[in-house]
Structures are given as structure tokens and as C-alpha cells.
Amino acid sequence: MKLVADCHFHTISSGHAYSTISEYAKEASGKGLALIGMTDHGPKMPGGPHRYHFDNLRVIPGVLYGVEIYKGIEANIVDFDGSLDTEGLIPEEMDIVISSFHSPCLAPSTMKENTKAIIKSMEKRYVNIIGHPDDSRVPIDYTELAKAASEYGVLVEVNNSSLKPTSFRKNAAENYRMLLEECYKNKVYVIINSDAHIHTDIGDSDAALEVVRRSGFPEELIANADLLRLKQRLGLRRR
Numbered sequence: 001m002k003l004v005a006d007c008h009f010h011t012i013s014s015g016h017a018y019s020t021i022s023e024y025a026k027e028a029s030g031k032g033l034a035l036i037g038m039t040d041h042g043p044k045m046p047g048g049p050h051r052y053h054f055d056n057l058r059v060i061p062g063v064l065y066g067v068e069i070y071k072g073i074e075a076n077i078v079d080f081d082g083s084l085d086t087e088g089l090i091p092e093e094m095d096i097v098i099s100s101f102h103s104p105c106l107a108p109s110t111m112k113e114n115t116k117a118i119i120k121s122m123e124k125r126y127v128n129i130i131g132h133p134d135d136s137r138v139p140i141d142y143t144e145l146a147k148a149a150s151e152y153g154v155l156v157e158v159n160n161s162s163l164k165p166t167s168f169r170k171n172a173a174e175n176y177r178m179l180l181e182e183c184y185k186n187k188v189y190v191i192i193n194s195d196a197h198i199h200t201d202i203g204d205s206d207a208a209l210e211v212v213r214r215s216g217f218p219e220e221l222i223a224n225a226d227l228l229r230l231k232q233r234l235g236l237r238r239r
């Protein structure tokens with residue numbers, strides 16, 4: 001299986017990433033990707049971009065080096081009611097809004113509370129991806145998550161970075177095995193993303209594809225295995 005897009009990566013604007021949008025686009029072009037989604041961290045991430053970074057996304061061309069550029073944010077969940085750090089921004093005008101749980105922005109609680117925070121964030125009509133729900137330090141009820149993702153038409157991410165041996169997230173492979181089973185049962189579409197923090201990692205998906213293959217998860221439910229399917233699934237939350 002060949003993926004056509006990577007919809008989660010960080011530029012130098014995120015504060016702890018090391019490449020520019022131009023470097024990412026060039027690298028993606030060389031790797032044959034059709035589309036990449038720039039999703040710098042929301043403003044509440046320590047060292048993260050100022051609000052103006054997101055206000056000015058329009059200056060980035062829609063195509064760079066022949067690669068379509070989607071513009072968005074990896075927003076931080078900031079409380080257990082699912083609030084995101086998009087205050088003062090216009091997230092509904094961004095192509096991609098990932099909702100992610102990051103401990104520096106919200107300390108993890110019980111499985112029940114963590115799950116509630118994520119599901120409440122999905123109720124916002126502009127959220128179209130749930131980022132890396134794969135870390136045993138942030139326990140999540142995968143049955144509830146998959147049911148909500150199905151109800152709201154939100155994509156569930158399989159994050160390649162979480163599956164690398166160098167990842168600080170815990171137990172991602174086993175967590176994805178459980179999560180993919182629930183996604184399959186509920187016919188939830190997933191998206192495989194690199195979560196690159198340097199351009200050389202854009203499009204990296206080997207570890208995620210291996211987990212997906214071992215789970216027997218069908219290609220038809222992988223949003224970024226097909227460009228039209230991807231745009232349609234992301235667009236569900238833009239009407």
C-alpha cells in the first residue's frame with residue numbers, strides 16, 4: 001500500500017521542530033506525496049507559535065514543488081470539557097484541525113476523564129482528526145472513542161512517530177491493536193501520519209503500516225490511501 005498524503009507535521013514555528021515548510025514540500029515531492037498538511041502546535045504548547053502564525057497561513061501557496069499544501073493546527077486539549085487552544089483563531093477556515101492530548105498542556109487523569117476530554121473536543125465541528133490516541137500514560141476507552149469518531153465523522157490517527165523505538169509515548173503498538181479493532185467494528189476511517197518534526201521524516205509510515213497490516217485493518221478505511229477519499233473525509237467537517 002502506498003499513502004498519498006501526510007497530514008501531520010511540525011515546522012520550526014512549533015519551537016521544537018527543525019525544518020521549514022519549503023524543506024518539507026521539497027522532500028515530499030521527492031517521495032511522491034500528492035499532499036501534505038502543515039499542523040504546527042497550538043499556542044498553548046510551551047515554545048509554540050504565536051496566534052499570528054495561524055492568522056497568516058494564507059500567505060503559504062496552495063501548491064509547493066508540485067505538492068498540495070493543506071494548512072492547519074494540532075490544537076491542544078486544555079481541559080476535560082474538551083476545550084482547545086484555538087481561542088481567537090478561525091479553525092473552521094483551516095483545512096486540518098487535529099485535536100491532541102499533550103501532557104504539558106493538560107495533565108492526564110483517569111481513563112474516564114481523558115476519554116471525555118477527547119470526545120468533547122470532537123463535538124467541535126471543525127475538528128477532523130484525533131491525534132495519537134496511543135499512549136498508555138493517557139489511558140483512553142477505545143470503544144467509546146471509536147463510537148464517537150463514527151458518530152462525528154472524525155478521523156482517528158495512527159501516528160508513525162509513536163511507534164518508533166525512540167518515542168516517549170508508551171505501549172503504542174499494543175494500544176493501536178485494540179484501537180484498530182474498535183475502529184473496524186465501528187467502520188471508522190483512520191489516517192496514517194508521520195508527525196514529523198524534521199523534513200527527512202515526512203511521509204514516514206513503515207511502523208504504522210506494519211501495525212495496520214498485522215491488525216488486518218482494511219485499506220478502504222485508511223483515508224490517506226486515496227486522495228479523493230482523504231479530501232472527502234476531511235471535508236465532512238467543513239460543511
Ligand SMILES: [Zn+2]
Pocket residue numbers: 074100102131132
Ligand atoms: Zn501531538
Ligand SMILES: [Zn+2]
Pocket residue numbers: 008009010074195
Ligand atoms: Zn504533532
